[in-house]
Amino acid sequence: MTSTIPELVESFINGDQEAFAELVRRYQKKIYSLGLQVLGNHLDADEVVQETFVRIYKKRKELQNVKYFSTFLLRIATNYAIDLLRKRHGHTGISSETSSLPGSVQLELSRRVAMPSEQYENKELMEEIKAAIRQLPPRQRLTAILHDVEGFSKAEIAQALDCPEATVRSNLHIARRKLKKILTQRLKGNKEE
Amino acid sequence: MTCQRALSLIEDYIDEDLSPAEAERVERHLEGCSRCREEFHTAQRLKQLLKQMPGHDPGRDYWSETARLIRARTIDVPPNDQQALGVTTDVVGARRNALVRALVSVAASLFVLVSAILIGASQDQRVSRMDTVSAPILATAPVSELLGADNSPVVTRAEQVRLAKGMLLMGAPGFLGRFTGLPDLMVTEE
Numbered sequence: 001m002t003s004t005i006p007e008l009v010e011s012f013i014n015g016d017q018e019a020f021a022e023l024v025r026r027y028q029k030k031i032y033s034l035g036l037q038v039l040g041n042h043l044d045a046d047e048v049v050q051e052t053f054v055r056i057y058k059k060r061k062e063l064q065n066v067k068y069f070s071t072f073l074l075r076i077a078t079n080y081a082i083d084l085l086r087k088r089h090g091h092t093g094i095s096s097e098t099s100s101l102p103g104s105v106q107l108e109l110s111r112r113v114a115m116p117s118e119q120y121e122n123k124e125l126m127e128e129i130k131a132a133i134r135q136l137p138p139r140q141r142l143t144a145i146l147h148d149v150e151g152f153s154k155a156e157i158a159q160a161l162d163c164p165e166a167t168v169r170s171n172l173h174i175a176r177r178k179l180k181k182i183l184t185q186r187l188k189g190n191k192e193e
Numbered sequence: 194m195t196c197q198r199a200l201s202l203i204e205d206y207i208d209e210d211l212s213p214a215e216a217e218r219v220e221r222h223l224e225g226c227s228r229c230r231e232e233f234h235t236a237q238r239l240k241q242l243l244k245q246m247p248g249h250d251p252g253r254d255y256w257s258e259t260a261r262l263i264r265a266r267t268i269d270v271p272p273n274d275q276q277a278l279g280v281t282t283d284v285v286g287a288r289r290n291a292l293v294r295a296l297v298s299v300a301a302s303l304f305v306l307v308s309a310i311l312i313g314a315s316q317d318q319r320v321s322r323m324d325t326v327s328a329p330i331l332a333t334a335p336v337s338e339l340l341g342a343d344n345s346p347v348v349t350r351a352e353q354v355r356l357a358k359g360m361l362l363m364g365a366p367g368f369l370g371r372f373t374g375l376p377d378l379m380v381t382e383e
Contacts, residue, residue, distance in 0.1 A: 017268040024263050028256060033248050042251065050263055057267035129242055147208075148243035154210075173204060180239055187235050187242075 009069045013060055020060075024053050027070070030150075031077045037145045038081045039088065040134060047084065052077040074152065074160040078142055085138050125186060132182040140175035147172055194222045199229045203236055 003011070003022070011019035028049050035048030055076050056063075066072040133141055142161070146152045147168075154172070158165040180187065199222040205211050206219045223230045348356070 020268060021260065021264060024260050025256075028259055028263075029250070032251075032259075036249055037246065042249070046259065049259055050266070053263045054266050125242070126245075126247060129246065144243065148240055149246045151244075154208075176204065176236065176239060179243075180235060183239065184235075187238050 005069055009063055009066075013063050020057060023056075023069070027073055028053070031073070034074075034077055034145070034150055035081055037133075037149050038078075038142055039085060040130065044084055044088065048077055048081050051080050055080070068156075068159075071156055071159045074146075074156065075162065078146070078160050082138050082142060085141075128183065128186055129179075132179050135182065136175050136178060140171045140178070143168055143171040144175040144179070148176075194218050196222075196226060196229055199223065199226065200232055203229070203233050207233075207237055207240055 003019070005023075005026070008019045008023050008026075012023060031049045031052050032045050035045030036042065039045060039048065052073065056073060059076075063069065063072065133144065136144065139161070143157060146157045146160070147154065152160070154165050154168045157168045161168070199219055202211060202215065202219050206216055209216075211219065223233055
């Protein structure tokens with residue numbers, strides 16, 4: 001029978017190492033996606049995934065006081081992503097830094113790059129949106145990505161970023177306004193298509 | 194509803210954060226106001242595009258490799274090394290230990306400081322044993338300025354060099370500058 005997240009968390013706190021491994025399996029894609037959207041390249045996203053789970057492992061006793069594991073995880077991941085973003089400062093381009101990956105992974109990636117993605121309704125437009133997002137300051141960028149791209153609620157984001165929900169609303173509003181300004185022509189042009 | 198009010202609620206409307214009654218009021222306004230409707234479409238389009246932002250799946254091999262690496266850095270680390278890794282099985286205990294270590298460090302620093310002050314104070318105002326000068330000389334006096342009965346410098350160049358070396362050995366002037374052993378360094382082997 002598949003265990004629920006709270007069951008896995010409880011087992012993990014009580015020393016069940018396999019429960020931790022299962023939590024990694026269930027959440028690593030989500031954290032990778034967040035890291036990739038925020039930092040814009042595979043290697044940094046990979047670092048966010050690994051560091052987030054290593055930190056979770058170190059803080060396992062703190063999980064006893066945590067109501068929602070996903071929010072706790074999100075907080076650790078976002079904090080690390082922000083730190084990395086500030087450290088990189090300017091190095092945020094989507095890159096093809098895949099040379100250090102295992103051959104099979106590189107092959108998989110190249111296959112994906114070669115394939116016209118079904119999600120890419122308009123690749124050029126997507127690149128413009130990514131570039132626009134990269135112009136936002138870290139907190140606004142993270143808030144917009146968490147809410148509009150990853151689909152987290154404002155309450156979840158407030159908990160993850162350890163700030164009031166009103167701050168999340170404000171950051172989101174400012175981020176959207178900036179994005180609209182940067183993408184004005186594209187948004188209007190696309191609407192008319 | 195005014196345009197200003199409608200525009201301020203458009204994002205909440207798109208995010209479905211409005212009450213049904215409020216959402217209905219916004220809808221009614223949008224039906225009759227082309228300018229606000231245009232703003233609504235722009236905001237909605239942006240949100241749709243952000244939602245469609247392509248994810249990137251590095252593939253099955255990547256996920257299994259990542260899970261293996263995380264395991265190697267956590268579960269597979271021997272228990273003894275986990276302490277070095279920073280894994281705290283007892284967070285409260287670890288914090289308490291850190292506090293004790295900090296207190297011991299502070300106490301040791303204070304001990305050294307107080308000892309230095311006491312040593313310095315006990316050595317204070319000691320008179321040099323140099324008997325070539327009529328007036329008592331404090332060890333802190335600039336020895337290069339001391340003159341003998343014939344107005345010649347008491348301290349020769351070679352002695353000054355030895356004194357400087359002695360000062361270097363004893364540390365900076367201050368507590369240790371009063372150290373009474375310093376004049377002894379000036380005694381020549383003549």
